Amino acid sequence: MTEKPGRSCKECHTLSDGKECGQAILKISDSAPHIKVLFIGDVIGKPGRWALSQIMPYLERERPFDFSICNVENAAGGFGLTEEIASTIFSYGVNCFTSGNHLWDRKESHNYLAREENLLRPANYPPAVPGFGSKVFTLESGRKIGVLNLQGRVYMQPLDCPFTVARKEVELLRKETNIIIVDFHAEATSEKQAMGWYLDGQVSAVIGTHTHVQSADEKILPGGTAFITDAGMTGPHESVIGMEKEVALYRFLTGLHKRFPVAEGDVKFCGAMVTVNSLSGKATNIERLRIDLPMRR
Numbered sequence: 358m359t360e361k362p363g364r365s366c367k368e369c370h371t372l373s374d375g376k377e378c379g380q381a382i383l384k385i386s387d388s389a390p391h392i393k394v395l396f397i398g399d400v401i402g403k404p405g406r407w408a409l410s411q412i413m414p415y416l417e418r419e420r421p422f423d424f425s426i427c428n429v430e431n432a433a434g435g436f437g438l439t440e441e442i443a444s445t446i447f448s449y450g451v452n453c454f455t456s457g458n459h460l461w462d463r464k465e466s467h468n469y470l471a472r473e474e475n476l477l478r479p480a481n482y483p484p485a486v487p488g489f490g491s492k493v494f495t496l497e498s499g500r501k502i503g504v505l506n507l508q509g510r511v512y513m514q515p516l517d518c519p520f521t522v523a524r525k526e527v528e529l530l531r532k533e534t535n536i537i538i539v540d541f542h543a544e545a546t547s548e549k550q551a552m553g554w555y556l557d558g559q560v561s562a563v564i565g566t567h568t569h570v571q572s573a574d575e576k577i578l579p580g581g582t583a584f585i586t587d588a589g590m591t592g593p594h595e596s597v598i599g600m601e602k603e604v605a606l607y608r609f610l611t612g613l614h615k616r617f618p619v620a621e622g623d624v625k626f627c628g629a630m631v632t633v634n635s636l637s638g639k640a641t642n643i644e645r646l647r648i649d650l651p652m653r654r
């Protein structure tokens with residue numbers, strides 16, 4: 358808003374002397390419609406998919422959202438994703454898939470992964486890896502939302518620097534929209550917190566995935582970026598990060614390999630709901646979601 362010299366701003370009643378009145382802009386921005394983005398933490402196998410099928414209709418009815426993102430790297434038997442399972446999860450109302458290191462565990466679905474436009478893989482994998490690291494989606498309202506997937510390097514594969522790639526990708530996305538959600542798939546809490554600070558003010562949210570354990574540190578950073586170290590796991594919590602605890606114990610106690618079956622008990626839906634000002638792209642709220650499903654499949 359530009360005021361004529363010597364006139365006071367209608368919004369804040371200060372003389373703006375012909376310059377932009379920051380307070381008025383802030384007020385207009387505050388009253389802009391808000392967009393709610395549902396983020397769903399790593400979905401683990403059949404129990405995780407069942408949790409989604411139960412909770413998505415409930416959230417759509419009771420806690421309406423404008424866009425949903427789901428990390429699907431463990432959706433097929435705990436490892437990877439198949440085309441059939443992807444179409445099932447899309448049918449629950451999920452708009453965008455993000456992923457991570459387990460995405461390619463099923464060789465038979467590599468062709469599908471390469472062509473699915475609503476599936477993202479971490480943007481800092483080598484360029485020869487098929488798939489897309491970011492995408493801009495258009496909401497029903499016409500507003501655009503960018504989603505970026507990155508993977509950490511601490512205790513993980515030595516990929517390209519996620520910070521450098523983040524800066525480059527965010528610059529490109531911001532040419533189209535200032536509403537940007539980042540899934541940072543990383544092991545180390547420190548690396549995830551550092552990414553939150555690095556992108557603060559540049560994106561709407563930085564949400565961590567991969568550890569399968571939800572952190573209780575959701576916050577809005579000073580620049581307006583919502584942050585949580587890990588969104589947690591949608592799947593069986595009577596487990597070791599989603600897998601049968603007996604097998605995990607066998608592997609730790611013997612050092613021997615044994616195939617990991619997905620566990621079944623104590624299924625929970627974990628994620629976060631982020632509220633974003635549609636004009637400024639800044640987050641105004643982040644709510645951690647952790648919902649028990651009382652009955653097993």
Ligand SMILES: [Fe+2]
Nearest residue numbers: 399430431567
């Ligand atoms: Fe995972």
Ligand SMILES: [Fe+2]
Nearest residue numbers: 457458459567
């Ligand atoms: Fe992972």
